[in-house]
Amino acid sequence: MAAPFSVIPNSGLASAPEEAKREDAPKPPQQFDGLISTLPLNQEWIPIRLRKYQDFWIPEHSLPGVMAMQQNFEARPDDVFVLSYPKSGTTWLKALAFAIMTRTHYSMADHPLLRSNPHECVLFIPSVFSNGTASKLEAMPSPRILGSHLAYSLLPDSMKGSGGRFLYVCREPKDVFISRWHFNDKMRPDSVEPIPFERAFDLYCDGISPYGSIWEHVREYWEESLRRPEKVLFLKYEEMLEEPVGTAKKLADFVGCPFSPEEENEGVVEEIIRLCSFDSLSKLAGRMMHKLNTVIPLQTTSLYRKGVAGDWRNHMSEVMAGRMDAVTSQKLERSGLTFGISAGMEADGM
Numbered sequence: 001m002a003a004p005f006s007v008i009p010n011s012g013l014a015s016a017p018e019e020a021k022r023e024d025a026p027k028p029p030q031q032f033d034g035l036i037s038t039l040p041l042n043q044e045w046i047p048i049r050l051r052k053y054q055d056f057w058i059p060e061h062s063l064p065g066v067m068a069m070q071q072n073f074e075a076r077p078d079d080v081f082v083l084s085y086p087k088s089g090t091t092w093l094k095a096l097a098f099a100i101m102t103r104t105h106y107s108m109a110d111h112p113l114l115r116s117n118p119h120e121c122v123l124f125i126p127s128v129f130s131n132g133t134a135s136k137l138e139a140m141p142s143p144r145i146l147g148s149h150l151a152y153s154l155l156p157d158s159m160k161g162s163g164g165r166f167l168y169v170c171r172e173p174k175d176v177f178i179s180r181w182h183f184n185d186k187m188r189p190d191s192v193e194p195i196p197f198e199r200a201f202d203l204y205c206d207g208i209s210p211y212g213s214i215w216e217h218v219r220e221y222w223e224e225s226l227r228r229p230e231k232v233l234f235l236k237y238e239e240m241l242e243e244p245v246g247t248a249k250k251l252a253d254f255v256g257c258p259f260s261p262e263e264e265n266e267g268v269v270e271e272i273i274r275l276c277s278f279d280s281l282s283k284l285a286g287r288m289m290h291k292l293n294t295v296i297p298l299q300t301t302s303l304y305r306k307g308v309a310g311d312w313r314n315h316m317s318e319v320m321a322g323r324m325d326a327v328t329s330q331k332l333e334r335s336g337l338t339f340g341i342s343a344g345m346e347a348d349g350m
């Protein structure tokens with residue numbers, strides 16, 4: 001018998017009929033509310049309230065889902081996880097991973113990414129727990145593709161163990177900050193003043209921004225990628241911009257579905273890159289015109305701003321840039337990870 005509505009493989013995403021069931025949907029976990037209210041609070045990134053949890057500042061509205069995920073999420077060996085510090089290229093990496101891993105399911109003319117944003121195709125695990133719909137995760141066919149912004153040390157043990165492989169994307173911290181500042185500004189209700197740029201800068205340098213210190217975040221995944229290269233594919237946003245074909249092939253190899261010579265000859269790699277490009281996804285988002293399914297109201301178009309490297313130059317003084325570079329050098333000292341800041345490279349190279 002035909003299914004009453006269609007579900008995109010690996011996404012848990014269902015079409016319209018599920019909307020009708022929302023009233024009966026399970027409620028978000030409430031057993032953590034007492035604990036969350038005792039955690040240190042920062043309210044300066046309005047409208048996001050941050051709570052310091054296990055050394056990272058996590059948006060309060062995500063914490064019930066994060067805690068439920070930590071307690072209950074069971075990773076499978078063939079899961080693929082898209083992981084990142086927010087504003088580092090998550091949306092792009094989700095699109096690429098999804099398009100590459102499901103490429104035999106869809107034609108380019110009728111691709112899910114033409115009508116659903118990448119976060120609907122690759123769900124954030126804590127959001128699924130927050131929505132009270134964790135059973136969706138169990139029902140998803142393998143290999144699942146799922147996402148999270150959590151630092152490595154906050155992931156559930158089953159993920160850190162043999163459960164699945166990680167795709168991690170990092171980005172030059174100054175550009176991440178600029179992207180975050182603009183993104184936050186879009187979330188802000190008109191009645192609320194924006195967080196002053198200089199104050200946001202200080203908070204970010206002190207690790208008090210959504211999902212905590214970017215330097216601790218990248219360092220943890222970087223070190224894990226050195227320890228277990230078969231477990232963690234560590235990507236840089238700027239290298240993805242420079243080498244999209246190389247990135248797509250590396251990603252496909254890593255998740256165990258390499259492009260065949262025939263596919264390469266037929267231009268499948270380039271087609272996927274085009275579909276997932278900034279131009280393509282941002283235009284599609286304009287046509288979608290619907291709100292992102294988050295606690296904080298946001299249009300889908302908010303996911304896309306400029307999509308370039310080095311935009312920090314248009315917003316940050318040399319003094320601020322120097323200060324942030326110094327934090328980066330100090331925090332990543334002896335890690336072997338660089339962002340090209342001391343090598344005299346251009347901001348759009350790493």
Ligand code: A3P
Pocket residue numbers: 084085086087088089090091092175178179180182276277278279281303304305306307308311
């Ligand atoms: P900017 O604000 O600098 O433009 P995330 O997805 O982790 O929230 O990251 C958002 C950043 O990635 C934004 O950067 C956004 O414009 C950029 N981005 C989104 N989709 C992209 C794509 N397909 N290619 C390149 N950059 C993209």
